[in-house]
Amino acid sequence: MYFATFHYNGEEQFGILSENKENIIPIKKILNKLGIAIPKTLRDFVENSDDTLIKAIKDTLKAHDFEAIPLESIKLCAPIPYPRRNLICLGKNYMDHAKEVVGLPGADNEIPKFPIYFTKIADPAIGNGDIIKNHKNITNMIDYEVELAIVIGKDGINIKKEEAEKYIFGYTIVNDISARNIQRKHSQWFRGKSLETFCPMGPYLVHKSEIPFPVELDIKCSINGEIRQNSNTKNLIFDIPYIISDLSKEMYLRAGDIILTGTPSGVGLGFKPFKFLKSGDVVECYIEKIGTLTNKIE
Template identity: 80%
Template sequence: MYFATFAYNNIEQTGILSKDQEVIIPMKEIFNKLNKEAPQTLKEFVETSDDHLIQSIKDILEISDFEGIPVDQIKLCAPIPYPSRNLICLGKNYIDHAKEVVGLPGANDEIPKFPIYFSKIAHPAIGHQDMIKNHKALTDMIDYEVELAVVIGRDGINIKIEEVEEYIFGYTIVNDVSARNLQRKHEQWFRGKCLETFCPMGPYLVHKSEIPFPVTLDLKCSINGEIRQNSNTENLIFDIPYIISDLSKGMYLRTGDIIITGTPSGVGLGFKPFKFLKSGDVVECYIEKIGTLTNTVE
């Protein structure tokens, strides 16, 4: 199932994409059929759902006729615009990207021997077709990073690698927008990645049942139609089972936590000369089985 947070007639709500991907079925209509109170947000839905509820929703969608709202009449928002905690991020998690950004602070080795973790504030994350602010008083080195995001579905600590999928709710796309000059200035990554609108997310939150595990998905990023990044998640240095198991050692992962797993080569910083984003640029982040997240730079 493909879950969405969307605005229709200026009212924000949640829904599920139809199988033909032509309409959004409001969650409140589905929950009315189930004689349950609908969650107000997808964050609340993730926090309260379980396998039984997911199966009940699948069953009701099969046997009921929902009219839905045409996709072209809605505005897609970030699936979880206000995460409960900072996003957990992976730095230099594709070998080709690690090689192209040699010299950035944050790791002593060209290829990490251990995962490089940091966090990113999204309050809120922006959605599909939203504008990325240029923050021209602070930076002229705005970069793009297409990343697969994993949304945790249940609390866990000391999670075994072979049990990781049980703790995943689903997946979405995050563009980890970065101000490279701020990264260099402050000698860490947090400041340059947390400016307002620097966390596009979406277009959908895809339930894990739609994506075979272990996850091997093509991902691409294009700027004004020019493909800059093109890889597959099978090229991750530290894969999803390793990341989640490692993070959970001695630390609780909480339901609704979002982990973004790193970006492949082809970022603006990796070109000579640099290819940073400019005003009016259209950024398209695509991940197989999830969709395309499109944003324009202010």
């Protein structure tokens, strides 16, 4: 199932993409049929769902025809515009990306031996088609980073690698937009990655049942039609079971947490000369089985 948060007739709601991927079925229609209370947001749904509910929804969709809304009649939002906690991010988690930043100012010269964790604010995350602000008063070095994002489905601590998938609700795309000069100025990544609109997310939150495990998906980013990043999530240095197990050691992962797994090579910082984003640039982030997240620079 492909879940979406969207605006329709002045109301923000969430629903499920139809099988032909042309319409959205509002979740309230399905849950009303099941006699289940309707959560306010997709985040609330994730935090309170389980495999039994997901199966019941799938069975209900097969058994009934629901009135749906054409995609062209809605405005897609980020699936989870307001995460309950900061997004958890991994730095330099593709070998080719780790190598492309070696020797650059503000980057160390080592391939990570352990995951590099940091956090990023999304308040809110922006959705497909939304504008990324250029923040020209403080930066002219805006960069793109396509990333597979994991959405945690239930609370867990000290999770074993072999049980990691049980704690996943699904996956989405996040473009980890970064102001490189601010990263360099502050000698860390949080501030330069947390400016307003620097977290495009979407277009959908795809339930884990749609994506075989281990997750091996093509991942790409193009700027104005030029492919800059092109890899596969099988090339992660630290894979998804490792990430979930390592993060949860003596620390709770909570339902609704969002983990960004890192970006492959081809970011603007990795080119000589640099290829940072300019006003009017169109950024397309694609991940196989999830879709394409498109945004434009102010």
